[in-house]
Amino acid sequence: MSNSEVAKCPKDRLPEYAFIGRSNVGKSSLINMLMERKNLAKTSGRPGKTQLINHFIINKNWYLVDLPGYGYARVSKKAKKTFQKFITNYFEKRKQLVLAFVLVDCRHEPQPIDLEFMQYLGESQIPFSIAFTKADKLKPNALQRNIEAYKERLLQDWEEMPHYFITSSSNSTGREDLLDYIDRINEE
Ligand code: GDP
Secondary structure (H helix, E strand, O other): EEEHHHHHOOOOOOOEEEEEEOOOHHHHHHHHHHHHHOOOOOOOOOOOOOOOEEEEEOOEEEEEEEEOOEEOOOHHHHHHOOOOOOOOHHHHHHEEEEEEEEEEEEEOOOOOOHHHHHHHHHHHHOOOEEEEHHHHHHHHHHHHHHHHHHHHHHHOOOOOOEEEEEOOOOEEEEHHHHHHHHHHHHHO
16 A cells, blocks of 8 residues: 555554665665565655655565655755655654664665664654665675674664664575564564
């Protein structure tokens, strides 16, 4: 189900898990990898297009929620504001949201926009995990170095490192870990 308004999202109260990150972070690829489908999630498209919240029902048990990517470089202030409102509306109104996965490209240093977004989630008391994407693009040592650097930066803001996953859509790294994690929470 695709909606442009939170009010129109599914009403059946199944637990939901949101996926969000900067555009191009690999969100569609990760969702398709998790679901073992080629084109379930479509790439976020260009800025200015209608922003949609996509609900995918999984095993009639929970929803995977694909939220629009943030952080397009060339977007007007007005478009940024509209987008912010759209996203905060979702996070603040959606009571069945259990957890958000914030996607971060493992190749990049911590980016202000991602750190700010995690701050926002923290202040709003929304639990989140981090999913590092595109792990296949780095050698194991470089990957470990980047994760350590990320941890160090986050520990300036947080008492502990949020739970995190290392993922690659190219070789399905992290798929079982992430899905098991969701199943475990759902069983609690
Ligand atoms: P979205 O905008 O966040 O939905 O990003 P996409 O899933 O469309 O991915 C953006 C680009 O990164 C595409 O060219 C993908 O092929 C590539 N990509 C995404 N995930 C991976 C990954 O795990 N490994 C590699 N090597 N490339 C990836």
